[in-house]
Amino acid sequence: MKLDALTSSRQEQFGVLLGQIARHWRARLDRRLSAFGLTDARWVTLLHLARSGDGLTQKDLAARVGVGGPTLVRTLDHLEREGLVMRVGDMQDRRSKTVHLTAKAMPVLRLIEETAVAVRSELLVGISEADLEVCLAVFGRVAANLAGGPTTPDRENGHRREWT
Template structure:
């Protein structure tokens, strides 16, 4: 692949990510959540078992102290709870509270509506190819770390 195409692909991918997240943030503004907060809630909702604070920070892509501040805020709103881990007193498992569930449902519904709009006119095969390319690039990045 020519270098110019690789550069354009990277630029386009970054623009897509920013624009998609920005549009979702705009649509979620009415829920009174910052992008950082709704992102933490969405990531937390997608875990099958309660993650530790460290696991959640890795999933969201933020440093531990940043996540701690976000969790303090979400905990004060009654949306998340921290639970001690018996095997390691320093670790905390993070769970969504029952009060967060209707909010998560609203976030998911808004996010799904946006995905439906954004993927309009994109065929299944086109999506599979795009996902395969992204997976290869990600695999190459993981080799570097």
């Protein structure tokens, strides 16, 4: 069976294209930021911390970044050596640490944001505001469906089944 036959429906094409766009978009941003010594793990961690509010627990930050605790610890070790973050013991739970941005992180975050703006501008050139509004509405509905959980009604027996 040819690949074209596998992705013939509009919904399949949408899913494939969405995944490709996300990977390529992130890869382009990664390449740009690597010129400044920022790896994917580091800039993503800094950006999540900045956007989520200072003082997240390591566990919460790992969940937001989408990595396991040990992976985040290695990234935080590097960011802490660079002076971009600091970890503080939680007075309520001695096993837990909160992560805080330092003043040295602010210019790095501006660089990340400026680079992201430049990449967005390049990739969205020639796309109208009206087209972006339609796209955002569709993505909003997909995001809402995802937030509803990984199940869908099974039309044959009326039960819910897990997507695999």
